[in-house]
Amino acid sequence: MKARQATKIIKEIKVDINKCTGCRACEMACSAFHSKPKYSSINPARSRIRVVVDELNDEYVPIRAGDYTVAECTGRHTYAIDGKDYSECSFCGAVCPSRDFFFEPDSGLPLKCDMCETVPALDQPWCVKVCTADSLTYVEREVPRDEKPQPTRDQLEIGLEFLINEYGMEAILENLNRKSKR
Amino acid sequence: MRYAETGFDLEIDLTRGSIERVASPLDMTEMYLGGQGAAAKILWDRVSPGTDPFSPDNLLIFSAGILHATPVPGVNRTAVNTISPQTNLMAHSLFGGFFGPELKHAGYDKIIIKGKAPDLVYLYIHNDKVEIRDATHLRGVGSTETGDRLKKELKDPRVQVAAIGLAGENRVYMASIEHNHASAARGVGVIMGDKRLKAIAVRGTKDINIAHPAELFQMSQELHHKIDSSGCGDWMAYDEDDSFHHNHFAWGNARTRLKNYWSKELQDRWTSWKYDHMDRQTGCYNCPKECRNVIKWPGKPRFAYKCYGKDTYHMAAFLELDFSYEILGVAQEYGLDSYSTPQVIAFALELLEAGILTDKDFPGMPEDSRGRFFYIMEKIVRREGIGDILADSVSHAAIRIGNGAEAYDHNTTKKFEQLPIKLGKVNPAYFLMIATGEKMSITQIEGSFPQDPLPTPEQRQAFVDKWEAAPDEKFKQYFLNWEKRADITNQVASEITEWNEAMHYVDDATGLCGFVSSFRGQFGGDVAYHMNNIPDCIRLATGIPFDKDKLWKTAQRIRTLVRAINVRRGLRRKDERPPEDHWAVRDEEAEQKLLSDYYDYKGWNHDAIPTRQTLEKLDLGYVADDLEERGILMVEDGVSAKTA
Numbered sequence: 001m002k003a004r005q006a007t008k009i010i011k012e013i014k015v016d017i018n019k020c021t022g023c024r025a026c027e028m029a030c031s032a033f034h035s036k037p038k039y040s041s042i043n044p045a046r047s048r049i050r051v052v053v054d055e056l057n058d059e060y061v062p063i064r065a066g067d068y069t070v071a072e073c074t075g076r077h078t079y080a081i082d083g084k085d086y087s088e089c090s091f092c093g094a095v096c097p098s099r100d101f102f103f104e105p106d107s108g109l110p111l112k113c114d115m116c117e118t119v120p121a122l123d124q125p126w127c128v129k130v131c132t133a134d135s136l137t138y139v140e141r142e143v144p145r146d147e148k149p150q151p152t153r154d155q156l157e158i159g160l161e162f163l164i165n166e167y168g169m170e171a172i173l174e175n176l177n178r179k180s181k182r
Numbered sequence: 183m184r185y186a187e188t189g190f191d192l193e194i195d196l197t198r199g200s201i202e203r204v205a206s207p208l209d210m211t212e213m214y215l216g217g218q219g220a221a222a223k224i225l226w227d228r229v230s231p232g233t234d235p236f237s238p239d240n241l242l243i244f245s246a247g248i249l250h251a252t253p254v255p256g257v258n259r260t261a262v263n264t265i266s267p268q269t270n271l272m273a274h275s276l277f278g279g280f281f282g283p284e285l286k287h288a289g290y291d292k293i294i295i296k297g298k299a300p301d302l303v304y305l306y307i308h309n310d311k312v313e314i315r316d317a318t319h320l321r322g323v324g325s326t327e328t329g330d331r332l333k334k335e336l337k338d339p340r341v342q343v344a345a346i347g348l349a350g351e352n353r354v355y356m357a358s359i360e361h362n363h364a365s366a367a368r369g370v371g372v373i374m375g376d377k378r379l380k381a382i383a384v385r386g387t388k389d390i391n392i393a394h395p396a397e398l399f400q401m402s403q404e405l406h407h408k409i410d411s412s413g414c415g416d417w418m419a420y421d422e423d424d425s426f427h428h429n430h431f432a433w434g435n436a437r438t439r440l441k442n443y444w445s446k447e448l449q450d451r452w453t454s455w456k457y458d459h460m461d462r463q464t465g466c467y468n469c470p471k472e473c474r475n476v477i478k479w480p481g482k483p484r485f486a487y488k489c490y491g492k493d494t495y496h497m498a499a500f501l502e503l504d505f506s507y508e509i510l511g512v513a514q515e516y517g518l519d520s521y522s523t524p525q526v527i528a529f530a531l532e533l534l535e536a537g538i539l540t541d542k543d544f545p546g547m548p549e550d551s552r553g554r555f556f557y558i559m560e561k562i563v564r565r566e567g568i569g570d571i572l573a574d575s576v577s578h579a580a581i582r583i584g585n586g587a588e589a590y591d592h593n594t595t596k597k598f599e600q601l602p603i604k605l606g607k608v609n610p611a612y613f614l615m616i617a618t619g620e621k622m623s624i625t626q627i628e629g630s631f632p633q634d635p636l637p638t639p640e641q642r643q644a645f646v647d648k649w650e651a652a653p654d655e656k657f658k659q660y661f662l663n664w665e666k667r668a669d670i671t672n673q674v675a676s677e678i679t680e681w682n683e684a685m686h687y688v689d690d691a692t693g694l695c696g697f698v699s700s701f702r703g704q705f706g707g708d709v710a711y712h713m714n715n716i717p718d719c720i721r722l723a724t725g726i727p728f729d730k731d732k733l734w735k736t737a738q739r740i741r742t743l744v745r746a747i748n749v750r751r752g753l754r755r756k757d758e759r760p761p762e763d764h765w766a767v768r769d770e771e772a773e774q775k776l777l778s779d780y781y782d783y784k785g786w787n788h789d790a791i792p793t794r795q796t797l798e799k800l801d802l803g804y805v806a807d808d809l810e811e812r813g814i815l816m817v818e819d820g821v822s823a824k825t826a
């Protein structure tokens with residue numbers, strides 16, 4: 001019998017941009033939850049979700065902070081959806097220098113959505129909880145975990161050689177010695 | 183540490199080009215809260231009664247409510263106050279959206295503007311950076327488009343903009359200030375224009391601290407849920423049956439009733455117009471309701487409306503909803519109040535029909551009603567020809583035109599256009615609210631006590647059983663015993679008026695939206711905010727102890743201070759008259775008795791002036807001193823020295 005494949009839970013927030021009312025309750029709640037101590041202050045500028053609104057063109061797009069990148073991307077797509085043109089940036093969560101979203105206002109450090117991980121766990125992330133318009137909905141999906149391929153002997157040797165060149169044989173041996181005694 | 187507030191105001195002098203950040207005293211918050219309450223205190227202290235509204239010494243104050251930028255949901259009304267050239271009294275104006283919370287995050291509770299810029303400027307506020315910038319390139323640009331352009335110019339889509347359109351630039355009395363599809367109506371755009379201030383753009387990234395954060399957050403989530411699941415908010419955003427306004431309100435220049443206007447066939451046609459052109463419904467900051475219908479009509483700018491705002495133009499023009507959809511986007515970009523402007527246009531057309539104005543006053547005007555409304559609106563916003571006179575609103579235009587035009591100014595109180603409602607018998611509470619209110623529109627005064635009795639005792643009992651909002655058991659008794667609309671004693675009418683008003687004064691100082699609070703209670707009683715829970719919100723947010731009695735007293739204090747500002751500018755009993763044709767059946771003697779009884783109840787003398795005793799009870803002794811010094815109150819007995 002085949003062993004049961006390992007799985008992991010993917011947490012997803014689905015966005016329906018047609019349902020967003022632009023109320024920014026999501027920003028308010030996210031910033032409250034992430035303040036220290038929790039809920040002690042309100043500041044949408046610290047939120048890990050921002051709603052980009054262009055009322056003249058009827059665009060309402062909530063985006064969550066993703067990974068930090070040092071450089072902005074070189075070109076952008078323009079997406080035409082329901083007769084409206086959206087720049088790729090409208091949907092991109094990257095914390096990039098082209099705009100001042102998702103930076104801590106005081107320190108300038110990048111912010112990232114953590115799906116409101118906390119102990120005990122919330123039933124839903126805060127932004128979803130307060131989005132009574134159902135523009136944001138929360139889904140958990142179980143997906144197979146990719147089996148990591150075992151490194152080959154060659155790879156091990158190349159890696160070791162790199163470390164020896166970088167740090168010197170002596171330092172590596174000393175380190176290995178310490179580790180093996182633990 | 184200051185909680186819920188920043189504790190700082192911005193003082194802008196446009197004549198000198200100076201900008202100052204000034205700390206505000208904490209006891210002022212405790213006495214007057216924020217929003218309109220704090221603004222009233224500033225206007226009392228700093229604008230002397232002789233100040234002409236168009237003088238550089240008149241102030242224009244934008245103030246955030248005390249609960250703005252806290253987690254409390256449905257708090258987003260920014261107050262704009264000044265002295266209005268239309269009424270020569272304190273102008274009361276509010277707008278929803280996102281401006282007040284953003285201002286607080288930038289580090290300020292209020293913007294206090296005096297002086298006049300030499301040419302068009304805008305104010306840019308980004309946290310500690312505050313600049314008065316040239317706005318001549320925005321001359322004549324529409325109000326929403328101004329917001330859009332500034333966001334692009336400043337390379338910041340998060341900026342919140344409040345701007346005037348052409349109407350404000352040309353000092354039209356009906357000019358509004360527009361922000362994110364919300365408008366500040368009732369006569370403030372004209373002063374922003376007079377100060378040559380095209381717009382204010384604000385962006386803030388600072389924290390607002392909460393005194394009891396976890397508790398307030400918890401309470402806010404419960405309220406958020408309550409607002410979402412209950413019927414409060416603007417039900418008119420979803421209800422396609424609008425027979426109420428069309429069958430009951432007057433058309434044209436507030437004269438003609440079309441009692442059987444509404445029909446199923448009409449409703450179907452209008453519903454298709456709406457849904458074929460509606461992009462979405464939107465909400466204000468941190469509110470789960472979506473009260474604004476965003477409409478894109480072919481060839482016209484996108485706009486949004488709430489409530490009765492979609493009816494005023496087509497009812498004044500005897501047309502259908504498609505006409506309102508056609509004109510509203512244009513009117514919004516010009517920055518025109520959609521309550522008063524249609525009445526001004528209908529008034530002009532009535533004068534033309536009566537021969538008081540002639541074709542010569544309207545050169546080249548189209549024949550049809552549609553074309554005429556657009557034509558006159560263009561004349562007004564440009565102050566061209568007859569438009570220059572009409573731009574001063576119905577009452578002032580009637581005086582300037584003369585020749586019998588005054589008789590056509592039949593729907594104003596204190597020189598302000600009222601809702602076009604013409605009814606049969608006097609409802610005493612409504613008489614008092616329209617006569618003595620100082621927020622100029624009944625929608626800003628009525629609201630907590632139901633408009634109409636329920637038919638059976640069982641229904642009334644069921645209503646009061648779940649009536650959480652009543653601040654006192656006596657109101658439940660009044661409602662249980664109330665059978666006919668006009669059947670209320672003077673005493674009860676006075677108490678109802680006081681409660682209705684108090685709730686609006688609380689909303690306008692906290693920033694709460696009337697649709698989840700003051701205005702909404704009259705329709706079914708099930709409302710999210712009331713005298714019984716707002717004190718907790720204020721206490722948890724600010725850390726200042728507040729209970730129902732203290733909040734009630736605070737509301738009365740602000741209300742009485744507004745009265746004092748206006749009394750000092752000349753308001754007297756003679757001005758407190760609802761439109762003569764508001765009700766068909768009138769009894770002057772009984773109405774005057776009602777008014778006197780109300781003044782007695784409020785502790786005002788019979789010339790509508792609060793007595794020293796009343797003022798002192800509300801910690802307004804300094805007001806009594808001032809009124810006595812000016813000879814408005816007599817020293818010994820608190821009686822008016824100068825009777826009208």
Ligand code: SF4
Binds near residue numbers: 019024026051
């Ligand atoms: S809470 Fe929902 S509806 Fe409101 S702005 Fe966020 S995503 Fe849009």
Ligand code: SF4
Binds near residue numbers: 116126127
């Ligand atoms: S999941 Fe949590 S952290 Fe992520 S955006 Fe929503 S509220 Fe913020």
